[in-house]
Amino acid sequence: xxxxxxxxxxxxxxxxxxxxxxxxxxxxxxxxxxxxxxxxxxxxxxxxxxxxxxxxxxxxxxxxxxxxxxxxxxxxxxxxxxxxxxxxxxxxxxxxxxxxxxxxxxxxxxxxxxxxxxxxxxxxxxxxxxxxxxxxxxxxxxxxxxxxxxxxxxxxxxxxxxxxxxxxxxxxxxxxxxxxxxxxxxxxxxxxxxxxxxxxxxxxxxxxxxxxxxxxxxxxxxxxxxxxxxxxxxxxxxxxxxxxxxxxxxxxxxxxxxxxxxxxxxxxxxxxxxxxxxxxxxxxxxxxxxxxxxxxxxxxxxxxxxxxxxxxxxxxxxxxxxxxxxxxxxxxxxxxxxxxxxxxxxxxxxxxxxxxxxxxxxxxxxxxxxxxxxxxxxxxxxxxxxxxxxxxxxxxxxxxxxxxxxxxxxx
Numbered sequence: 115x116x117x118x119x120x121x122x123x124x125x126x127x128x129x130x131x132x133x134x135x136x137x138x139x140x141x142x143x144x145x146x147x148x149x150x151x152x153x154x155x156x157x158x159x160x161x162x163x164x165x166x167x168x169x170x171x172x173x174x175x176x177x178x179x180x181x182x183x184x185x186x187x188x189x190x191x192x193x194x195x196x197x198x199x200x201x202x203x204x205x206x207x208x209x210x211x212x213x214x215x216x217x218x219x220x221x222x223x224x225x226x227x228x229x230x231x232x233x234x235x236x237x238x239x240x241x242x243x244x245x246x247x248x249x250x251x252x253x254x255x256x257x258x259x260x261x262x263x264x265x266x267x268x269x270x271x272x273x274x275x276x277x278x279x280x281x282x283x284x285x286x287x288x289x290x291x292x293x294x295x296x297x298x299x300x301x302x303x304x305x306x307x308x309x310x311x312x313x314x315x316x317x318x319x320x321x322x323x324x325x326x327x328x329x330x331x332x333x334x335x336x337x338x339x340x341x342x343x344x345x346x347x348x349x350x351x352x353x354x355x356x357x358x359x360x361x362x363x364x365x366x367x368x369x370x371x372x373x374x375x376x377x378x379x380x381x382x383x384x385x386x387x388x389x390x391x392x393x394x395x396x397x398x399x400x401x402x403x404x405x406x407x408x409x410x411x412x413x414x415x416x417x418x419x420x421x422x423x424x425x426x427x428x429x430x431x432x433x434x435x436x437x438x439x440x441x442x443x444x445x446x447x448x449x450x451x452x453x454x455x456x457x458x459x460x461x462x463x464x465x466x467x468x469x470x471x472x473x474x475x476x477x478x479x480x481x482x483x484x485x486x487x488x489x490x491x492x493x494x495x496x497x498x499x500x501x502x503x504x505x506x507x508x509x510x511x512x513x514x515x516x517x518x519x520x521x522x523x524x525x
Contacts, residue, residue, distance in 0.1 A: 168228055188374040263333075283299050291468070415454075449474050474512055481493075494513075
């Protein structure tokens with residue numbers, strides 16, 4: 115067994131035996147050693163059995179982050195003997211133990227280095243790190259991609275910090291929220307669009323079809339594939355035009371005049387259209403794309419708009435609280451979300467509503483201890499849901515009742 119495999123297997127063996135002592139679970143040490151040695155050897159040897167190339171880029175055509183690496187490979191005309199692109203499915207998929215041994219987060223892309231390298235690294239995750247490795251490793255071949263250009267690095271960095279972290283708002287289901295700092299899809303989409311406008315401000319003025327002028331840069335390899343996503347997906351959520359004016363012109367020009375960018379565009383779009391859209395109907399069940407709030411406006415919308423007066427007791431960017439005009443207790447306050455966002459009733463709640471539901475409850479709790487509103491030692495906080503629950507206005511609202519000792523009658 116190679117020394118590196120032996121060290122790794124012994125370390126895992128120690129951890130497993132320590133766990134056994136703590137839990138009372140043990141296996142014969144010879145069995146453990148055989149198991150760990152086999153697992154580690156299999157994982158480290160797996161990629162070599164897939165390809166004899168110096169490097170393997172584990173990636174798939176739909177990956178916009180992986181596409182930045184593919185653009186570099188195609189523009190530099192790197193051969194398959196130097197870097198071969200292989201699907202993670204050859205290792206059993208992104209969540210297989212074999213792939214996770216290479217890419218701990220189970221994400222694409224991942225680069226396996228199958229030759230001796232001065233760094234000692236065998237596997238690299240994260241697209242920017244892989245891209246910069248490729249630019250260094252093949253610096254004497256093809257365009258340089260301006261690795262030290264501050265404009266290029268600013269755009270690439272802004273993309274990775276402020277777009278990549280929330281791009282899931284374009285295609286992920288509600289169960290995957292929150293995304294970054296954004297608890298719901300609408301706020302994430304608005305932030306995504308705003309950051310496209312910010313990036314547009316970093317673009318070079320003057321001649322040249324690329325972001326930094328006449329020479330292709332890492333910024334182009336980084337941003338262009340994400341623009342493919344944005345241009346196709348943002349209109350599904352009602353954002354038209356999808357891209358800001360200068361970015362839209364850049365997107366169309368570089369696709370028309372650079373064959374590599376056209377190739378990557380078509381690779382991504384083929385999967386988005388034929389697999390995600392037509393076969394899997396991905397957006398049919400995604401809020402604000404296939405699913406929308408089509409229920410009619412209510413009296414609460416007029417109160418929020420200021421068209422109908424209300425005795426407001428609390429307000430911020432997210433919630434509005436006002437006195438009920440037909441109070442059922444000495445103190446009776448209604449708390450509502452300003453943006454209904456599909457929350458006509460509580461049984462419409464999804465993980466995307468987690469943040470606003472929390473804000474509503476916090477506001478209700480603060481109101482319930484406000485003696486100036488007539489509350490005493492506690493309150494009853496009620497949500498009526500639907501016809502059977504006695505809901506009268508189809509815009510989610512909390513009743514905060516107090517000011518006296520309430521009886522136990524709830525139904």
